[in-house]
Amino acid sequence: MTVQLELPIAAIQQPENPGGKLTIQERFEAFDQLNPWILKHLESLTADCVERGLGRIGIGMLFEVLRWQYGLATRGEPWKLNNDFRSRYARRLIDLHPEWSPLFEIRKIHTA
Structure with missing residues (x-):
């Protein structure tokens, strides 16, 4: 039995x-x-990894899990989770949970 997830994704609306x-x-x-x-x-995925005792987590791994789970949950038009956003999401996770900073390798952002 496959669980159907409801994960809506909105297209990026370009600001003027x-x-x-x-x-x-x-x-x-x-x-x-x-x-x-x-x-x-x-x-949630990061918290699960912490609970399982993982000492290092790659944001790339989390992106691929999210892509897999979302792909199973949807039909129709495909969506994209842009790899350009990986480092921004890793930083947001650390901002929300400073105790997770040792889990992620953070590098300097070279482009805005």
């Missing part, structure tokens, strides 16, 4: 920016605002 392209940070903030369930789900 007549001067040029949006930065990664601007795109992330728009995406995160439209899809708050993603951070909550990543938080």
Whole structure:
């Protein structure tokens, strides 16, 4: 028996920016605002890893688990969880749970 998850995803709505392209940070903030369930789900996956005693967690692994679970739960038009947002989500998780900082390797962001 397969459990059907309800995980809505909204498309990124481009804020008005007549001067040029949006930065990664601007795109992330728009995406995160439209899809708050993603951070909550990543938080839940991280908490599960902590409970199981994992000492290091890769945000890439969490993204792939989320992609897998979401792929099982949906039909129709595919969606994308942009890899550009990985480091931003890892930082958000650490902001919410400073005790998780040893779990993730955080590098300097080179582009906005």
